[in-house]
Amino acid sequence: MDGGKLLKAIIETAIDGILTIDDRGIVESLNPAALKLFGYAAEEVIGNNISMLMPEPDRSGHDGYLHRYQSTGEKRIIGKGREVKGLRKDGTTFPFRLAVSEVHYDHRTIYTGFIHDLSKEKEAEQRLKEHAAELENLVNDRTKSLKELVQALSMAKEEVSISLVKEKELNQLKSRFVSMASHEFRTPLSSIQLSSVLIEKYAAPYDNDNIRKHVSKIKNAVGNLTTILNDFLSLERLEAGNVEPSFQLFDLVKLSEEITEEMQMIAKEEQNIIYQHTGLESMVYLDQNLLKNCMINLISNAIKYSGEHTFIEFNTEITDNQCIVTINDNGIGIPELDQKELFQPFFRANNTGNIPGTGLGLNIVLRYATLMKGFVGFTSTLNKGTKFTLSFNKQN
The missing domain is CATH 3.30.565.10 (Histidine kinase-like ATPase, C-terminal domain)
Known part of the structure; x- marks a missing residue:
């Protein structure tokens, strides 16, 4: 395969769009990738000014860009490329990176444009921005919720502290009451118990079943009350941590x-x-x-x-x-x-x-x-x- 055919094959199969214009801005050629990007057939574009593929304001200003370059040698539009927008046949636009090369061929000057579609990159970039915005909103919401939670916890802590103080006071009051009740009740209960024993002793000569029955009830009642007092006192000592x-x-x-x-x-x-x-x-x-x-x-x-x-x-x-x-x-x-x-x-x-x-x-x-x-x-x-x-x- 000769060099011309190889070059043509490379251009025809290139992923990026490639087009050429003359020194007046008239399109002379487009490869298949360029035609696909813009949505035209070759005959619809070749012979027309390149500005037809540009949205405003680039369309109106293209001839001025080209004239300034030719007259002043301004190199801004030549080189690594710049990001511009293209206008499709259906009226939609898309972003692409344009790199332009000046070629001297057959005693004339032509310009070759290399077009790299940035649509997917821009979509990904936009999605990334949206995702970042969502994350930022989420972080803000979570931060707000966290602040509210911290504030609520702080208030709850204060309430708990107050409750603990009150509970401590109540426990101290309860402890004093149980201790007082236990000791104060024991004295009359002991007296009742002793009296019941004496009644039983003094009534023995009478051999009366009713007296024995009621004395037994008194003894049982005293025993039950004593048990209750002992249980409450034991529980209080346990609750207070005083049992070792x-x-x-x-x-x-x-x-x-x-x-x-x-x-x-x-x-x-x-x-x-x-x-x-x-x-x-x-x-x-x-x-x-x-x-x-x-x-x-x-x-x-x-x-x-x-x-x-x-x-x-x-x-x-x-x-x-x-x-x-x-x-x-x-x-x-x-x-x-x-x-x-x-x-x-x-x-x-x-x-x-x-x-x-x-x-x-x-x-x-x-x-x-x-x-x-x-x-x-x-x-x-x-x-x-x-x-x-x-x-x-x-x-x-």
């Missing part, structure tokens, strides 16, 4: 036997507490007072929720690595739906009826056991009974 376990080595069996004897005195008629210990060891390292409170609380519940002529099994066991306490009754049991809430403060199962109680005992047991790094578990069947288990890892 004091670990010491003590005889578990001796403690359990004393508790069994004590609780048997308040058991119902023909209600027997059967204590049994398993294991050769009897010494444990725990908080004796907290453990005693847990045991008494659980045995008291077993007494309350079991009927007369029943057995309450009270067992302790010391293994190689654990201390285990179980209290098993055959009382009313705990409804299955209530079991998940059982350790919540002030919660009472819906089958307790008129049986007195504060709903605090099991919560206190759980918290005392937790302070001693122990666990509380239970199993219960409605109308068949309940078994509570306290377990503690042995400590040296």
